[in-house]
Amino acid sequence: MASYDYLIYIGRFQPFHKGHLQTIRHALTQTDKLIVIVGSARAARTFENPWTLQEREQMIRACLAPEDQNRVYVVGISDRMYNDQQWVGEVQSAVDKVIAVDTANLSSRPAEYRIGMISGNRSQDSYYLEFFPQWRQLEAPEISGVVSADIRHHYFDAHQACEYAYDAEKLPEPVDQYLGDFRHGEIYQNLATEYAFVQDYKRAWARAPYPPTFVTVDAMVVYSGHILLVRRRTQPGKGLWALPGGFVNQNERVRDAAIRELREETKLKVPAPVLAGSVRASRVFDHPKRSLRGRTITHAFLIELPPTQEGLPKVKGSDDADKAKWVPLFEFSRMEEQLFDDHFYIVNWFLGQI
Incomplete structure (x- = not known):
């Protein structure tokens, strides 16, 4: 038994x-x-x-x-x-x-x-x-000595070297065959391109005296049951939906950076003082694995815009975003597979605070 x-x-x-x-x-x-x-x-x-x-x-x-x-x-x-x-x-x-x-x-x-x-x-x-x-x-x-992360990285390193070997001896034969076939598809090519971009990005910081920690901001803007999202124009996460945001400049505070990035990426025609006055909550999201680029800590802000008779404010993709749009919250709940980094979880955390 x-x-x-x-x-x-x-x-x-x-x-x-x-x-x-x-x-x-x-x-x-x-x-x-x-x-x-x-x-x-x-x-x-x-x-x-x-x-x-x-x-x-x-x-x-x-x-x-x-x-x-x-x-x-x-x-x-x-x-x-x-x-x-x-x-x-x-x-x-x-x-x-x-x-x-x-x-x-x-x-x-x-x-x-x-x-x-x-x-x-x-x-x-x-x-x-x-x-x-x-x-x-x-x-x-x-x-x-059999670790998935090592196998993944060797698998995409093999693309750069134009080689097939990627720890095949650590894989069951059906999985080795599956991964070999997967390498010939468009999905693999896109992921390998993203992998190469991130590795180059990390190499650019390799000579820093300490491992870098990046500081970013994200803006979660809600309006009458809708959330404002942008579609990423560049790697990493090209084509994925995200909260408007980006890196903090050396000469600005994090809230100011969030509002600046929001307006740059969406062309949202709401004055900065109104956006600042509409901040309802903020939180630091700092999971060590939250970003592909490395250790990245983001300061996220929940901005609730008051409803008006004019309907949803007009938005347009710009800067690092090729598209911006208002998404109904019920539709957003089904978008987990389309969201960049940890943005799906950031939004859900804020929704629990509203």
């Missing part, structure tokens, strides 16, 4: 490698069913998040034995960069839904299921375990 009814395995699997596969195989010797929870499931494609939830599930299932396919559930969850409890709730909800579906046709159910959570033993990858004291913890053996 298996030790668990359900084991839970959380990861991003960008990409799915031999270490992940070893953990899954170990889990299946200990449990009746395995629930694989895939993080960053609805994040925009970047070189740090190259494959969609569906593509990652395809990689995982291609590596499973036929007899194990029905024992493994794969579900996706969003990142909640500034709300750990919201993320925990989404994990719990995903697990409850899987168990409900799995046991729907059972005539009788146990009073309590034996649920555990399996992980590798690298502490930096398993900090989240403390969020789930209700589930027993199981540590799986790992393969030393």
Whole structure:
């Protein structure tokens, strides 16, 4: 008899490698069913998040034995960069839904299921375990030196060197084949271009006496149930939607920088004093991994414009934005895959304050 009814395995699997596969195989010797929870499931494609939830599930299932396919559930969850409890709730909800579906046709159910959570033993990858004291913890053996981030970076470095080799020995054969085919598509070419841009950007700062920390600003402008977004004209994140914002100049305060960037990128015809007087909240967003460019701390401002009889203020893309538009909030809630950096999570944090 298996030790668990359900084991839970959380990861991003960008990409799915031999270490992940070893953990899954170990889990299946200990449990009746395995629930694989895939993080960053609805994040925009970047070189740090190259494959969609569906593509990652395809990689995982291609590596499973036929007899194990029905024992493994794969579900996706969003990142909640500034709300750990919201993320925990989404994990719990995903697990409850899987168990409900799995046991729907059972005539009788146990009073309590034996649920555990399996992980590798690298502490930096398993900090989240403390969020789930209700589930027993199981540590799986790992393969030393197999790290998704290294595989990703070598994968895109190979584009620059016009080579195919990118740690293929660390990948299960179906994943190696999948990544080889993926390299010939337009998506890979776009991500590789973004990767090369960011690496050049970081090299430009390589001789600084200390690792640089950048300071930026973002403006979340709302008007009668709409939010103002811009579409990025340049790398990184070319083509993604974002909050108007940018870098702080040496001679200005952060609030002034936010208003300046807002007006430059959207041509919003609202006087600066009115914008300043409409600031309702502000917060520093400083997750270490929030930006592809490196350590970037942003000061974000919530600006609520009072409604008028003239309707939505006219806006137009300019400067670093090729388009600006007002988006209904209900429509914005479905745009997670189209948002730059952590802007989706910034907006949701502010919406919780309104």
